[in-house]
Amino acid sequence: ETGVTQSPTHLIKTRGQQVTLRCSSQSGHNTVSWYQQALGQGPQFIFQYYREEENGRGNFPPRFSGLQFPNYSSELNVNALELDDSALYLCASSLEIASYNEQFFGPGTRLTVL
Amino acid sequence: SQQGEEDPQALSIQEGENATMNCSYKTSINNLQWYRQNSGRGLVHLILIRSNEREKHSGRLRVTLDTSKKSSSLLITASRAADTASYFCATDAGGYSTLTFGKGTMLLVSP
Numbered sequence: 001e002t003g004v005t006q007s008p009t010h011l012i013k014t015r016g017q018q019v020t021l022r023c024s025s026q027s028g029h030n031t032v033s034w035y036q037q038a039l040g041q042g043p044q045f046i047f048q049y050y051r052e053e054e055n056g057r058g059n060f061p062p063r064f065s066g067l068q069f070p071n072y073s074s075e076l077n078v079n080a081l082e083l084d085d086s087a088l089y090l091c092a093s094s095l096e097i098a099s100y101n102e103q104f105f106g107p108g109t110r111l112t113v114l
Numbered sequence: 115s116q117q118g119e120e121d122p123q124a125l126s127i128q129e130g131e132n133a134t135m136n137c138s139y140k141t142s143i144n145n146l147q148w149y150r151q152n153s154g155r156g157l158v159h160l161i162l163i164r165s166n167e168r169e170k171h172s173g174r175l176r177v178t179l180d181t182s183k184k185s186s187s188l189l190i191t192a193s194r195a196a197d198t199a200s201y202f203c204a205t206d207a208g209g210y211s212t213l214t215f216g217k218g219t220m221l222l223v224s225p
Contacts, residue, residue, distance in 0.1 A: 002156065033212060042202050042215030043157070056212055088154060103213065105149075107156040 002026070004093050004106035012112045018079045021109045025072040025093030031055070032074045033103065034066060037088040049074060078111075086113045120203055120219040128224055133190040135219040137203030138183075144206045146179055147213065148188050151200045160188075160201075193223045 003026040013019050025032050031050045035043035045058040049068035063079040072093070078085055088110050092103040121136045137146070145164045149157040163170045163179045163186065170177045176189040190197055200220050204213040 002158075004156075035213075035215075037154075039154075040217070042204075042217050043213075045212045045214065048212055058212075090156060092157075102159050102162065104159070105157040108154075110154075 002104040002106065004091065004104050006089075006091055006106035006109050008109060009107070010110045010112075012114065013081050014114050015081055015083060017081050018077065019081060019111060021076045021078075021089050021091075021111070023074045023076070023091035023093075023106055025074065025091070026104055027072055029072060029093035029095055029104070031094045031096060031101075032068055033092045033094075034074075034076045035090040035092065036060070036085075037090060037108070038084075039087070043090055046076070081113045083113050086111060120201070120216045122219060123217070124220045124222070126222045126224065127193060129193060129195055131193055131223075133193050133197070133221055133223070135188045135201050135203075135221070137186045137188070137216055139186075139203070139205045139214075139216075140184065141205075141207050143181075146177075146186050147204045147206065148175075148177060148186075149202045149204060149215075151202065151218070152198075157202065190221075193221075195223050195225050197221060198223045 005024045007022045033048040034046040037043040046060050047057040048055045052068045065077045068074040088108045090108045092105045094101040094103045147162045148160040151157050161172045174191045179186045200218040202218045204215045
């Protein structure tokens with residue numbers, strides 16, 4: 001166990017809807033990153049938050065947004081869902097943003113968009 | 115986009131045999147990490163090798179890094195059925211700790 005939890009485990013939505021995924025980081029971890037993993041692919045970086053501010057973003061449109069809270073929890077919000085958003089969404093927490101810090105991944109939320 | 119490419123895409127071996135997976139990447143890196151993923155669930159960190167290191171060991175794992183060839187290999191010795199999983203290499207090239215993953219190698223270890 002990595003000490004990182006995510007909810008819900010599974011989620012089914014329809015195209016056009018909005019979804020919020022949640023992550024609880026390890027206590028003391030100031031950095032949280034979100035990844036999207038399509039079936040048969042490796043995870044792709046969505047964005048990273050450090051001390052409640054977005055610190056970096058991958059090649060994802062603005063309808064993917066996030067929040068990080070002082071209690072080490074965070075959210076990934078996706079608006080106007082598309083079929084291609086169906087994937088496993090992973091959050092990962094780390095102590096600081098330095099590149100050598102190990103990232104601890106949660107078990108993921110599997111989102112299906114119909 | 116994917117930075118690393120693992121090879122082979124799939125590997126099937128018997129318990130007790132060694133498994134070798136390779137990873138190639140495109141840009142300069144700060145470090146390279148290997149992760150394991152069981153049945154499409156969360157990723158488990160296995161080992162990190164920095165760009166100034168050439169080889170690293172952790173238990174039954176041995177990782178090598180050749181920055182001139184932009185490649186890395188992961189060797190699992192004396193494999194067990196419990197090693198059955200997907201293995202991903204991930205590179206860290208930026209100033210913040212974001213990772214760029216390859217597509218992974220599916221390893222099947224048969225009893």
